[in-house]
Amino acid sequence: MVTADRAVLAGDRRADASAWGSDAFPELTGHVTFSWDTLEWWEEDEQVFVHAWSPYHRVDVLPSSRRVEVFVGGDKVADSARPYLLFETHLPTRYYLPFADVRADLLVASETVTRCPYKGVARYWSHPAVPDVAWSYPEPIAENPRIRGLCRSTRSGSTSYWTVGGWSVHTRRSPDRGGPPPR
Structure with missing residues (x-):
């Protein structure tokens, strides 16, 4: 079951419903996941889209x-x-x-x-x-x-x-x- 959506705050910027938790798996209880659709993602100074790079992907x-x-x-x-x-x-x-x-x-x-x-x-x-x-x-x-x-x-x-x-x-x-x- 997904717990309540959370807003993400960064400085004066706010992204509603951009983080959530889940108790569907005991290992995830107390952890939060973030949305790739509503937030900008960066690895150092380079923007990343869709998901983070895998070091095993060529x-x-x-x-x-x-x-x-x-x-x-x-x-x-x-x-x-x-x-x-x-x-x-x-x-x-x-x-x-x-x-x-x-x-x-x-x-x-x-x-x-x-x-x-x-x-x-x-x-x-x-x-x-x-x-x-x-x-x-x-x-x-x-x-x-x-x-x-x-x-x-x-x-x-x-x-x-x-x-x-x-x-x-x-x-x-x-x-x-x-x-x-x-x-």
Whole structure:
């Protein structure tokens, strides 16, 4: 059971309902947790979003010459032989493409914005067949400058798919589990 919400005070600033306690687990009795949504978080002089960094989490970005194609709603929206592969702890490989290799005329800027503590603030684009089908990090955090201005497609399914080296890729799984592209 969650105990009463608490306000957090810092100098002359107040954030209501930004801290609370719980007696659901005996180990947590007497402890307080804080909201990532209502408070600004800083590690030294750098703002942190969503959650604190884990020292066991890595994000590596490597250039590649694999051919990557992205199809959405029957349209080929991207074709690149110069993707950047993003390897992130516990997640499948993700492919980021230069915007010059993306048919931006088929995408419309969305109002959706998300934050990742390891990459930064993402802006989204929609296709008539799939909303929020792609994103990019216009200004990624300093540790991941290689993804600046690149485009990543987010969805795979009946209206969209990827191919890498001619093989279909399920964007939520490893490319090694893909197969020939749909016909």
